[in-house]
Amino acid sequence: xxxxxxLFSARRMDRELDTELRHHFDLLVAAKVRAGMTQxxxxxxxxxxxxxxxxxxxxxxxxxxxxxxVSALHDLRYALRQAGRNPGFAAVTVLTLALGIxxxxxxxxxxxxxxxxxxxxxxxxxxxxxxxxxxxxxxxxPGAVTDPDFALWERxxxxxxxxxxxxxxxxxxxxDGVPERLLGATTTADLFPLLGVGPELGRLFSLEQQVAGxxxxxxxxxxxxxxxxxxxxxxxxxxxxxxxxxxxxxGVMPPSFQFPDKPDFWxxxxxxxxxxxxxxxxxxxxxxxxSLQRAGDDISLLQHRVDAAHRHDEIHxxxxxxxxxxxxxxxxxxxxxxxxxxxxxxxxxxxxxxxxLTRATARRPEIVMRRTLGASRSxxxxxxxxxxxxxAGMGGVLGLMLAVATRHLILDIVPQSAAGPVLAKPxxxxxxxxxxxxxxxxxxxxxxxxGLAPAWxxxxxxxxxxxxxSGSTQTSEPGTRRIRDFLVVGEFALxxxxxxxxxxxxxxxxxxxxxxxxxxPRNLATLNLQLPETKxxxxxxxxxxxxxxxxxxxxxxxxxxxxxxxxxxxxxGGVEGDFTIDGQTQTRPEIASKVVxxxxxxxxxxxxxxxxxxxxxxxxxxxxxxAIVSRSFAELMWPGQPAIGKRVGHLFTGVDSCIVAGVxxxxxxxxxxxxxxxxxxxxxxxxxDRLTFLASSITVVIRTExxxxxxxxxxxxxxxxxxxxxxxxxAASMDDLxxxxxxxxxxxxxxxxxFASLALILAAVGIYGVMSYSxxxxxxxxxxxxxxxxxxxxxxxxxxxxxxMLACAGIAxxxxxxxxxxxxxxxxxxxVTSKDPATICGVSALLLVVALLACYLPxxxxxxxxxxxxxxxx
Amino acid sequence: xxxxxKSDLPQGTLDLLILRMVAHGPIHGYAIAQRIQQISREALxxxxxxxxxxxxxxxxxxxxAAEWAESESGRKAKFYKxxxxxxxxxxxxxEDWARLTAAVALILDEA
Numbered sequence: 001x002x003x004x005x006x007l008f009s010a011r012r013m014d015r016e017l018d019t020e021l022r023h024h025f026d027l028l029v030a031a032k033v034r035a036g037m038t039q040x041x042x043x044x045x046x047x048x049x050x051x052x053x054x055x056x057x058x059x060x061x062x063x064x065x066x067x068x069x070v071s072a073l074h075d076l077r078y079a080l081r082q083a084g085r086n087p088g089f090a091a092v093t094v095l096t097l098a099l100g101i102x103x104x105x106x107x108x109x110x111x112x113x114x115x116x117x118x119x120x121x122x123x124x125x126x127x128x129x130x131x132x133x134x135x136x137x138x139x140x141x142p143g144a145v146t147d148p149d150f151a152l153w154e155r156x157x158x159x160x161x162x163x164x165x166x167x168x169x170x171x172x173x174x175x176d177g178v179p180e181r182l183l184g185a186t187t188t189a190d191l192f193p194l195l196g197v198g199p200e201l202g203r204l205f206s207l208e209q210q211v212a213g214x215x216x217x218x219x220x221x222x223x224x225x226x227x228x229x230x231x232x233x234x235x236x237x238x239x240x241x242x243x244x245x246x247x248x249x250x251g252v253m254p255p256s257f258q259f260p261d262k263p264d265f266w267x268x269x270x271x272x273x274x275x276x277x278x279x280x281x282x283x284x285x286x287x288x289x290x291s292l293q294r295a296g297d298d299i300s301l302l303q304h305r306v307d308a309a310h311r312h313d314e315i316h317x318x319x320x321x322x323x324x325x326x327x328x329x330x331x332x333x334x335x336x337x338x339x340x341x342x343x344x345x346x347x348x349x350x351x352x353x354x355x356x357l358t359r360a361t362a363r364r365p366e367i368v369m370r371r372t373l374g375a376s377r378s379x380x381x382x383x384x385x386x387x388x389x390x391x392a393g394m395g396g397v398l399g400l401m402l403a404v405a406t407r408h409l410i411l412d413i414v415p416q417s418a419a420g421p422v423l424a425k426p427x428x429x430x431x432x433x434x435x436x437x438x439x440x441x442x443x444x445x446x447x448x449x450x451g452l453a454p455a456w457x458x459x460x461x462x463x464x465x466x467x468x469x470s471g472s473t474q475t476s477e478p479g480t481r482r483i484r485d486f487l488v489v490g491e492f493a494l495x496x497x498x499x500x501x502x503x504x505x506x507x508x509x510x511x512x513x514x515x516x517x518x519x520x521p522r523n524l525a526t527l528n529l530q531l532p533e534t535k536x537x538x539x540x541x542x543x544x545x546x547x548x549x550x551x552x553x554x555x556x557x558x559x560x561x562x563x564x565x566x567x568x569x570x571x572x573g574g575v576e577g578d579f580t581i582d583g584q585t586q587t588r589p590e591i592a593s594k595v596v597x598x599x600x601x602x603x604x605x606x607x608x609x610x611x612x613x614x615x616x617x618x619x620x621x622x623x624x625x626x627a628i629v630s631r632s633f634a635e636l637m638w639p640g641q642p643a644i645g646k647r648v649g650h651l652f653t654g655v656d657s658c659i660v661a662g663v664x665x666x667x668x669x670x671x672x673x674x675x676x677x678x679x680x681x682x683x684x685x686x687x688x689d690r691l692t693f694l695a696s697s698i699t700v701v702i703r704t705e706x707x708x709x710x711x712x713x714x715x716x717x718x719x720x721x722x723x724x725x726x727x728x729x730x731a732a733s734m735d736d737l738x739x740x741x742x743x744x745x746x747x748x749x750x751x752x753x754x755f756a757s758l759a760l761i762l763a764a765v766g767i768y769g770v771m772s773y774s775x776x777x778x779x780x781x782x783x784x785x786x787x788x789x790x791x792x793x794x795x796x797x798x799x800x801x802x803x804x805m806l807a808c809a810g811i812a813x814x815x816x817x818x819x820x821x822x823x824x825x826x827x828x829x830x831x832v833t834s835k836d837p838a839t840i841c842g843v844s845a846l847l848l849v850v851a852l853l854a855c856y857l858p859x860x861x862x863x864x865x866x867x868x869x870x871x872x873x874x
Numbered sequence: 875x876x877x878x879x880k881s882d883l884p885q886g887t888l889d890l891l892i893l894r895m896v897a898h899g900p901i902h903g904y905a906i907a908q909r910i911q912q913i914s915r916e917a918l919x920x921x922x923x924x925x926x927x928x929x930x931x932x933x934x935x936x937x938x939a940a941e942w943a944e945s946e947s948g949r950k951a952k953f954y955k956x957x958x959x960x961x962x963x964x965x966x967x968x969e970d971w972a973r974l975t976a977a978v979a980l981i982l983d984e985a
Contacts, residue, residue, distance in 0.1 A: 016942075016952065017926075017930075019950065019952075020902075020903060020926070020951070020952045021922070021926065023902070023903075023904065023945070023949060023950075023951050023952075024902075024903050024904040024907075024922060024926075026949075027904040027947070028904065030947075031908075049921075049922075050922050050923075052923075055923060056922055056923045056926055056927070059923060059926070059927040060926050060927045060930045062927065063927045063928075063930045063931040063934065064930065064934060
């Protein structure tokens with residue numbers, strides 16, 4: 001019989017053993033009778049000779065070698081019975097743990113999906129991205145390279161196994177159905193083998209397509225194919241109309257392929273000989289053993305030859321790990337959240353440990369009894385641990401279910417920042433083996449953590465007082481008491497840390513919302529239009545289109561005014577650059593935001609005019625070029641002087657000198673967290689025709705009477721009545737745009753506040769439990785005090801004071817700890833310091849009030865103690 | 875009556891005696907105890923408290939096999955017999971024992 005069989009047929013084996021021993025015994029008796037004894041004497045003697053029947057059986061069982069497992073099974077059965085006998089206790093324990101483990105697992109599943117799971121590309125650890133630093137402007141970000149430079153790198157580098165260039169573009173898709181603005185990527189053919197991905201359908205493009213005249217092919221994303229073409233398998237070879245030009249569908253990419261940033265399509269890049277703008281982003285695969293540093297040095301060396309001839313700007317090129325960069329924006333927040341949720345789990349553990357201590361004390365008589373009957377200390381420890389592990393396991397299962405149910409909520413509010421993709425990494429929130437392992441491990445760890453201390457304590461105290469089997473539950477165990485106090489103090493300290501964190505984030509979030517954006521966001525709608533140059537070609541038809549759209553939208557019911565702008569606040573941003581003042585280059589170069597607007601812009605957005613005049617219809621290409629500057633621009637450039645009549649220049653190529661006609665209020669162009677940039681506004685009517693990009697990307701802003709979202713539909717129709725092929729994108733109310741710009745701080749503060757609230761509840765339950773228990777234990781003492789004349793108020797105060805002392809100790813400890821660690825979230829704060837005294841005082845007061853409330857209930861119960869009953873109780 | 879107890883038998887000796895008794899053919903626990911007692915001329919009395927745990931241990935080590943059969947008294951009894959592994963074990967243990975006792979005797983005689 002194998003070990004497993006022995007383990008599971010224990011009952012049958014016991015029966016057989018019994019038969020066997022009984023047989024022996026009977027034979028022994030029979031032999032004695034034969035030898036001349038009476039039946040009774042024979043039996044008595046045989047029994048004496050035989051020794052304890054049960055003892056023999058136990059020894060035989062021991063010899064099976066399954067005792068450990070059998071006793072574990074017994075313990076489990078016993079633990080289940082214990083839980084069943086005390087369902088309230090079990091429920092509170094399991095729920096507390098489920099909250100802790102559930103929250104931790106949910107955050108871990110997000111961390112796992114975003115930070116830990118590798119990118120779905122071949123050997124992603126060796127993929128790198130071009131990065132650049134421009135010290136002059138304090139710019140750090142993705143680097144870009146011109147066509148000929150990229151060709152040079154491709155040809156002459158010695159550090160890469162593969163290298164590919166890409167840039168993102170937008171195109172208007174027309175044909176069957178509503179026109180739609182798509183996000184696409186232009187890439188060299190090497191991108192796909194570099195990442196190790198193949199098409200789901202059809203084929204990839206090859207080097208032959210990277211030639212002018214052959215580049216009219218397109219790969220569709222799975223999502224676009226499904227949405228727009230009903231997953232038609234016969235799509236291959238058919239034409240798709242992008243920006244009025246036909247592209248032949250070559251293939252469809254699998255759903256998981258979303259490089260670089262969830263594009264709808266990919267088209268081949270044709271590298272030219274022209275040294276135009278540096279627009280190509282670069283991704284490459286390091287040769288094995290090549291470091292990022294060496295790759296950067298190698299490329300910088302190549303580039304040095306080119307730069308000597310062509311470039312003047314100081315740009316440092318380097319390479320960064322693709323994996324790191326894709327999650328760089330979200331990582332700090334997730335790390336903080338994981339730490340926070342870990343604290344919640346610790347608090348939950350402390351609470352449950354306290355519950356266990358309470359119950360273990362109540363169970364001391366039982367344990368003393370078992371010790372007296374010969375159970376070893378390790379045997380009792382094992383049994384108590386089994387009980388805590390069982391409850392932890394149940395908590396873990398429930399917690400995992402909670403995590404599964406809530407992880408979508410969390411992923412839904414993971415911010416998609418306006419400044420760039422926060423989560424460009426494709427994320428699926430599946431619960432995979434890692435998440436499962438994590439929750440199992442955290443359940444085990446918590447079970448041992450909260451079970452061990454009480455178990456140890458009890459089995460030890462049981463040894464000491466083993467003489468007193470009757471073990472009164474009334475006597476307080478000083479050791480236990482100390483542990484319980486310690487747990488409560490620790491719980492309060494941890495809770496305070498979380499509260500400080502949440503308080504700081506909430507406060508800075510409120511500060512952020514209080515920031516004056518410089519415009520009036522109420523009843524303001526915006527929508528975006530991209531005029532394809534293939535269709536509109538020059539600035540003149542673009543201007544006509546713009547004029548027609550503005551006229552029709554302005555005439556819609558419910559519209560107060562409408563304007564167009566290039567460089568929308570909270571939007572994609574316009575152009576930033578240097579400028580001249582009164583014909584002079586500045587001694588200390590400043591950067592200004594250059595925004596092109598239609599005459600009604602300031603009125604439509606509610607940007608106050610401080611001096612001079614707004615643009616009007618009289619500003620024409622023929623009239624004197626004018627500009628409007630922001631208040632801080634005027635104050636910085638011409639302190640103490642009127643700005644009107646001064647000159648600014650070097651704004652765009654061909655816009656060299658403008659007279660300042662007005663000064664307007666500062667606008668938070670780049671979002672609430674950023675300072676309002678210096679701004680220079682120019683009228684559409686005066687920017688040169690050559691700069692078609694200024695006229696082709698249009699944001700329309702509409703000041704409405706009522707709900708701006710209701711006007712947007714009519715506005716869409718108005719646009720399409722001018723050009724039926726013109727898609728509208730990013731149509732939103734200004735309120736929504738602002739909300740989106742603060743999505744990251746909102747995400748951080750919502751989650752941290754949730755965890756802090758959880759912690760607060762747990763801490764309140766914790767101190768309530770300890771004080772209730774203390775009141776029960778001291779009933780006798782309280783009874784005596786009352787018999788001696790202590791009033792109810794005195795007793796209430798006494799108990800509350802005791803609780804308050806624990807809470808204060810915890811809070812004091814927590815403040816010290818919070819001051820030590822709060823700088824870790826300094827980067828997430830806005831308008832408050834990480835040691836903000838008001839926040840720390842506020843949350844301390846909150847925690848103290850909650851503690852006092854939690855203590856008041858047991859205190860009131862104490863004050864109702866009937867002295868006579870309490871004294872008789874023993 | 876208590877001429878011998880567990881502690882009088884050197885470690886492992888009981889196992890050896892049991893294996894030797896079982897070597898003659900299927901035999902139940904009571905008979906093993908009786909045979910040891912008789913052959914040793916009452917010098918060794920095997921306590922049930924030692925016998926059965928030892929029997930079970932040997933069974934789980936697969937040195938003994940057991941089956942239920944009818945005993946001479948007509949009742950169901952558990953009969954033990956040697957396995958191949960048990961027979962080999964008995965042989966090597968017996969040789970070890972012989973060597974050990976010879977060596978001990980030599981020392982007691984000569985020293």
